[in-house]
Structures are given as C-alpha cells and as structure tokens.
Amino acid sequence: MTIYLFILFAFVTASFSQENSNDKIMVKKVFDEVLTNGTSYELLEHLCKKIGHRLSGSENAEKAVFWTKKVMEDYGFDRVFLQEVMVPKWVRGDQEIVKIDGSNEMLSALAIGGSVGTEENGIKADVVMFHNITDLEKADKSDVEGKIVFINGAFNQTYIRTSQAYSETGRQRWQGASVAASLGAVGVIIRSLSSSLDDFPHTGSLGYDEKHKKIPAFALSTIASNKLATKIKMGTVKLFMKLNSKWYDDVKSYNVVGELKGSEKPDEIIVVGGHLDSWDVGEGAHDDGTGCMQSIDVLRTFKALNIKPKRTIRAVMFMNEENGLRGGLKYAELAKENKENHIAAIESDAGGFTPRGFSVDGAADKIEKMQKWVSLFDKNTISYIDAGYGGADISPLNKTQNTVCIGLNPDTQRYFTLHHTNNDVLEQVNKRELLLGTASMASLVYLLDQYGL
Amino acid sequence: MTIYLFILFAFVTASFSQENSNDKIMVKKVFDEVLTNGTSYELLEHLCKKIGHRLSGSENAEKAVFWTKKVMEDYGFDRVFLQEVMVPKWVRGDQEIVKIDGSNEMLSALAIGGSVGTEENGIKADVVMFHNITDLEKADKSDVEGKIVFINGAFNQTYIRTSQAYSETGRQRWQGASVAASLGAVGVIIRSLSSSLDDFPHTGSLGYDEKHKKIPAFALSTIASNKLATKIKMGTVKLFMKLNSKWYDDVKSYNVVGELKGSEKPDEIIVVGGHLDSWDVGEGAHDDGTGCMQSIDVLRTFKALNIKPKRTIRAVMFMNEENGLRGGLKYAELAKENKENHIAAIESDAGGFTPRGFSVDGAADKIEKMQKWVSLFDKNTISYIDAGYGGADISPLNKTQNTVCIGLNPDTQRYFTLHHTNNDVLEQVNKRELLLGTASMASLVYLLDQYGL
Numbered sequence: 001m002t003i004y005l006f007i008l009f010a011f012v013t014a015s016f017s018q019e020n021s022n023d024k025i026m027v028k029k030v031f032d033e034v035l036t037n038g039t040s041y042e043l044l045e046h047l048c049k050k051i052g053h054r055l056s057g058s059e060n061a062e063k064a065v066f067w068t069k070k071v072m073e074d075y076g077f078d079r080v081f082l083q084e085v086m087v088p089k090w091v092r093g094d095q096e097i098v099k100i101d102g103s104n105e106m107l108s109a110l111a112i113g114g115s116v117g118t119e120e121n122g123i124k125a126d127v128v129m130f131h132n133i134t135d136l137e138k139a140d141k142s143d144v145e146g147k148i149v150f151i152n153g154a155f156n157q158t159y160i161r162t163s164q165a166y167s168e169t170g171r172q173r174w175q176g177a178s179v180a181a182s183l184g185a186v187g188v189i190i191r192s193l194s195s196s197l198d199d200f201p202h203t204g205s206l207g208y209d210e211k212h213k214k215i216p217a218f219a220l221s222t223i224a225s226n227k228l229a230t231k232i233k234m235g236t237v238k239l240f241m242k243l244n245s246k247w248y249d250d251v252k253s254y255n256v257v258g259e260l261k262g263s264e265k266p267d268e269i270i271v272v273g274g275h276l277d278s279w280d281v282g283e284g285a286h287d288d289g290t291g292c293m294q295s296i297d298v299l300r301t302f303k304a305l306n307i308k309p310k311r312t313i314r315a316v317m318f319m320n321e322e323n324g325l326r327g328g329l330k331y332a333e334l335a336k337e338n339k340e341n342h343i344a345a346i347e348s349d350a351g352g353f354t355p356r357g358f359s360v361d362g363a364a365d366k367i368e369k370m371q372k373w374v375s376l377f378d379k380n381t382i383s384y385i386d387a388g389y390g391g392a393d394i395s396p397l398n399k400t401q402n403t404v405c406i407g408l409n410p411d412t413q414r415y416f417t418l419h420h421t422n423n424d425v426l427e428q429v430n431k432r433e434l435l436l437g438t439a440s441m442a443s444l445v446y447l448l449d450q451y452g453l
Numbered sequence: 454m455t456i457y458l459f460i461l462f463a464f465v466t467a468s469f470s471q472e473n474s475n476d477k478i479m480v481k482k483v484f485d486e487v488l489t490n491g492t493s494y495e496l497l498e499h500l501c502k503k504i505g506h507r508l509s510g511s512e513n514a515e516k517a518v519f520w521t522k523k524v525m526e527d528y529g530f531d532r533v534f535l536q537e538v539m540v541p542k543w544v545r546g547d548q549e550i551v552k553i554d555g556s557n558e559m560l561s562a563l564a565i566g567g568s569v570g571t572e573e574n575g576i577k578a579d580v581v582m583f584h585n586i587t588d589l590e591k592a593d594k595s596d597v598e599g600k601i602v603f604i605n606g607a608f609n610q611t612y613i614r615t616s617q618a619y620s621e622t623g624r625q626r627w628q629g630a631s632v633a634a635s636l637g638a639v640g641v642i643i644r645s646l647s648s649s650l651d652d653f654p655h656t657g658s659l660g661y662d663e664k665h666k667k668i669p670a671f672a673l674s675t676i677a678s679n680k681l682a683t684k685i686k687m688g689t690v691k692l693f694m695k696l697n698s699k700w701y702d703d704v705k706s707y708n709v710v711g712e713l714k715g716s717e718k719p720d721e722i723i724v725v726g727g728h729l730d731s732w733d734v735g736e737g738a739h740d741d742g743t744g745c746m747q748s749i750d751v752l753r754t755f756k757a758l759n760i761k762p763k764r765t766i767r768a769v770m771f772m773n774e775e776n777g778l779r780g781g782l783k784y785a786e787l788a789k790e791n792k793e794n795h796i797a798a799i800e801s802d803a804g805g806f807t808p809r810g811f812s813v814d815g816a817a818d819k820i821e822k823m824q825k826w827v828s829l830f831d832k833n834t835i836s837y838i839d840a841g842y843g844g845a846d847i848s849p850l851n852k853t854q855n856t857v858c859i860g861l862n863p864d865t866q867r868y869f870t871l872h873h874t875n876n877d878v879l880e881q882v883n884k885r886e887l888l889l890g891t892a893s894m895a896s897l898v899y900l901l902d903q904y905g906l
Contacts, residue, residue, distance in 0.1 A: 035611050157488045157885070158484070160484070160889070354866050378613040409833075430870070432648060
C-alpha cells in the first residue's frame, strides 16, 4: 500500500458515524485513554517475562497472585483482596518421550495435563489409529487391548470460528484416555487440538473415568501426527512412550480481586475477569495473561478518567481454570454465602487478539437491550453482541444467581495455533489488538454500570 | 481456555443465522471451498520464498510476472495475458549508513524509496528536529539551512484504523525531502510510519518537488527515532549519512491478467486484484503478495466450484503500485482504448489479515444495494460494507469509466508494524486469516456477477 490519494483515505472514518450522544463520547474517551495510556501490554510483559507460566499449585502461580494483588493496590483500587481456594497440583516431570520403536527421532509431544506417568522404564506397544474418538468408541476390544491408541482427529477447517472446531474435536483430549482404557489400551496419543500444521504440541486437561484404569496420555504436534499416520498406513508401528508426571495433594491458592466501590448501588456488582493460572508451557500469554491484565486495566481506566461507577466493579483473576475451575466455583460459592448480587460478568479468555464482538449467556430481553449499544462502537472493534457463551470462570455465577455472563470474542484465527503450547508467549501479542479488547470491555462495563440490565 | 461446557460453545454459531437463501448457501460453499482447498497461502509461500521482494524494474519483479502467468495458465483460466508497461527503476545500493557523528553505533535506517544518493563520502551536518511536517513548514530558513532535518512525527494511536494514522503522518515521508530542501536542508530523516515501537525501519516512496534540490532521505526505526530525539534534547547532534542509491532509465514490465469469460454478459468486467511489485526489503508478503495470491485463488475457486460466471471476471496483478502506479494507469488506459466496461473492481492491498469489511468508492445507491449482502456473511468475516476507499491500482478505472471500486478491509492493527520493512515476510501471515479474505472477495465477486450493480 502506498500513500497515494491521501484524501480518499479519510472516507474510511465514515464507518464511525458522528451521532453525538454522551454514550458515544464516553466510549470514545475510554478508547482514547486505553489506546494512549493503557497498561495491559506492559503488565503482560511483566507477567510473561518476570513470572512465566503458572500452573495451579506452582510457585509461579503463587508469585502471580501476590504480584497482581500489589499491582491493583498500587493503582489505588478501593479494595483488593484474596479468596482462598484449594487447587489441584500436577507436575509434568522431566521425562517426556514419544518415539517410534527402533528410531532415534523423538516425535514432538507433550503429556496431556493430568496424565498419570508410565512405568519407570516406559511403555512399548503396537499402535492402533482412529480418525476420531467416535470411531474409537465403536471399536472392538480385541483391536485395542494391550495397544497404544492414536486418535488423529483434525480440526474442521470450514468453521469460521476455530473455537467451534476446538469444542468439536476437544473430546479426544478430554475423554480419549478413558475411552481407550475402557477397551484395554495401555496408553493414548492424540493429534493436538490445533488449527495449523506445525511442530508445536498442545497440552490441556483430561478427565479420567474412575471406572477404568488410568493410562498415560500424550498430544503430538500436527506435523508429528501426520508423520505417525503415514508410518501406520505403511504397516505395524510400535511406539515407545515414557512420562514421569506426578499428582500431589491439593495446595492452597487464591483468586485475586480488585474493586471500585459503587457510589449509588454498591450492592450491584459487575465483574470483569480472566484466569491467572496457565498451562505449564510457554508463558500463558494469550491463555490467559491477556484477560487478567485487560481486567486490571479496565479498572485503571475508570480511575484515570475519573469515572465514579454507580455500581461496584471488580477485576477478578480466577485461579485454576485450566484443570479444575476451582477458583470460579469458589467465587460463586462465596458470592452466594455473602449474599452478593452480581448483575453481569465479563470474561476475556479467548486470547488478546483484535475484538470482534461479545457473546452473552443471558435472558433474551437483556441481550436485546445490550444489542442497542453495538452502534456506539467502531465497526472495526465490536461489531455484534449476540447470544452465546460467556466464559468458564464466570459460568458458576450464571448457575447460582443467574448473572448475565458475557464473553469477549476476539478474532479466533490465531488462537488455536498457540493455545497450550510453548509458543503462547508475549511475542505473539500485538499491543494494539490487546488494548482494543481492554477498551471494548471497559466501554461495556461503563454502559452496564450506567444503565444496569 | 479449557474445554468445559462443550455444549455452551455451540451457541457461538448462533451469530450466523440460518436464513436459507440460495445466496447464503453459495457464500457458505465458497467459504468451505476456500478454507478447505484454497491455495492462497501455498502460492504466497512460493512468491515469498522462491522469488522474494520485487521492486519494479528488478529481476525478481520480472520473475514474478512470468511465474504468476504460468500459475494462472496451469489453473486453466480462459485467457491469461500480459499488458506491457514501462516502469521506473530505482536501486538502493549497498551503502546505507546513518549514525551520530563520533559514535560507532548505526541507527536502524532505510533509505526512502526514490531517494537520491549522498556524495560519495557521505554527508555530515547538524540535525534540527521537528515534531511533524507542519512545524517544518513554518520554520525559518535560518534554522534549517545547511542542516539535516529530522521529522519525528508519530502515529496518532487513538485512531482505531491504523491506516488513518498512516495517511495523516504519511506526508512526512512523501513531502519531507521537498519541504526540507525548500528551506536549504542538505538531507532529511523521518521517523518511520509505524504503529509500533520496534527497531524495523520502514521504507516507502517520496516525491521530489522539481523546484528544489533533491536531497537524500532516510527513515529511522521508531526506537532509533526515540534515541535520536533524546540526544537532540540534550544538545547539538551532528549526523553522518551515506547512501549510494541510483536511478536508471525506465524498464519494460507487465501487468498480469487472468480471465474467466462471462457466459451471458461477457462485456461486463469485474476485476479482483492486488499489486505484484513490492518494496525491496522483506518479501512483500502482506504488501502485497497476499492480495495477488488471493485474487488468483478467487478465480481458482470459481473453477473448482464449477461456477460459470455470467460476466467476465479478471484477476489482475498490477505492476508498480509502490513507486509510480504505472500498471494501474496503464490498465485503465487500455480499458478505455479497448472500450471495455468495468462494472466493479475489488482490490486487496491492506494485508492478508482477518477480514472485517469492504469499503466502496461508488454511487450511494450502489453501495446501498451491496449493503444488503452483509447479512450473507458470518459476522466474524465481513461485518460491514460502507462508503470508503477502494484502492490505488483500481482508482484510475474509477476516474476513467466510473467503475465502482471496492477495497477489502482486513484488520489493520498489525499491518503498519511490518509494512515496507524487512519483517514483511511469510511468517507474519496466518493461513486462515488469508483464506478468509480470499473467500470474502470470492463471495463478493459471486454476488456482483449474479446481480450486477
């Protein structure tokens, strides 16, 4: 693109109509403040580079708790407090090997989070491949018994939102080990839940069905999966896998909450949050350092613009979304115990990419009310507010007190290339994309605070 | 993000309503085909890695011409042809130095495209800094004469679309040298036209005013600009700059055109295009390899889906957008000469990022007609069709035969971090983002072909 025809470019702004309402002016003020002085990116840089990944129960998770508490105290929020919550503790160990027996070449693999380890000397067994978990469920026990199961389900690329492919294929990670074990398998390997072809394996959590033996589980990169599939098509393949992961007793941890007290209706609470824990790889940048830092920055923005909220606004860093959801459950439990009234909760847990819309889990009339606000946003930020998923951490609030749960929907195209991998690092985050998400959430909090639901 | 609550995720698709029109079905078919079999990315990989950057008049530009011609012939398009056009030839040379006199540290700099070279031994002179070109225009000759001018204008970060900041700040690159020369400066240095703080300098073109002496011109990275500004604030700074760039006689080159002949109204032509030339740094991936490869892929998609267009559809690789627009002008000139009737032209020249909308330079009633098509698209692809800028290469068609000119608007947040830099490489392109742009254009071409304007 060159610079010819400067003037024509000015047309571009026509997409933002000049309706002169106060709300539009306020939304513009919020965006200007965030794009000029927003701290989401610099906070994220600290979280990623000075602390790093933060699996529940780890030392880093503890560091992140006390660091975010201090950040919010230093910003002078009205109240900053911790909510104690017991979290699971799983440690990957230092022996993670998947290779074709007789070959020296390692296949790019990560143990699936929560997997039990192998015997000390590893496992060696023939592999049987399935195109997806449904095929595995239909398999004969005689074809699976004593073998390592490989589930090679790929993302459906025709879904516009990659999150749809993730939820459809996700069952192979979550249930693969249990289904394979029910048929007598000794181990399971899955194709990573990824929208791209590369050599990064994606971890994530699994759930063991207590009825069956717990067997070790790995995820291969999509390139390694293709390689293995090709070998299997050529003849019998024996795999070697080794893992010394371990489960420990639950550990004390915390949700971290920062609050601006409402001036008129302090008992009505609006939450904006993300989860502070991450997987034990990469830096947990997009998942979900971005959501946490954005949430803190939303409250900072209110203070910077000297907006005194009518209602109480909380930034919540939930603990243990990835492998337990204990923090989200604890938050809702305490809210009920303390008779708090949460009118709305916004979660950012789909990456710090450029925002496209909000999806709302709530009553139709409330969604309709919110949809009128779409026109207040530049079309290149929030272009829709529709019925949809809110977020994992806030979903217990929806169940216990019918809170309207709102998810920030960033563009999804890049998220599942790096989600739960060693590539989920600060360098994958674009500062302005991140800030536009912050500003979108801050604007929505402003509107929810002004008008309620 | 974890996998809890699979079912809730399904809500996400609610944003794509199930209106069962044929058009909606066709748009879905187009997206499915492109997301499954689209070749935009693999073609781009060849262009970037086997050919590389392609400044007009260079050997690489010539290679790109004959390779794209062959690609379209191999796809079996009805007609593939070249349009001869004479293009300027500027060569950067191998001596590009900007440093503070007395220091060994080089400042990250690129000559601005088209800049004359310095004397053989370089230039040494005091620097005078201006915050923007308007301040320079108001300056006294006595403050500038004999000096090197440094224009340190930064992007206005409050604009949502970074292209707006680019066009506002862009004058310092395009006119900086002439304005500085008019006040007696011996050289000019500008802050790169960039939305980010990093160490990549951005080149681009300048225009010399024939009334004044041609002086050499450089762009510094934003980090180097900040460094220089700090030094200048501390006291007088003398700079050394050296450049052995050269202008040559015009060179013969070509637009490359692939065509599917219309079955009912072959005389009505719809163009989809990008520019094949790039700057002489990086790989010209986003600027504008993506637009060219997408355009070829649009016609491939029509063939793959066995859609016989009513009107004639052309993929056009324009030559020399970056420093002359000769290809765009030649295309319109030949269209007029051959009495061709171009009803619409779409240009993709704002990067291969995730699509957000189309901007249309045309009559209001035609824009209104097109706006009814927005609902055919998933909201996470095209969320608006609005009045706006079409594109540089197609703009001459708008002038000569009132063609409706349409620009694909991808998300702009990342574009001006890498535009005209060594960082504009394939690795910055996300395959699915690129394909969503291809599918959006193919769908729009389908609708334009079905209904005309």
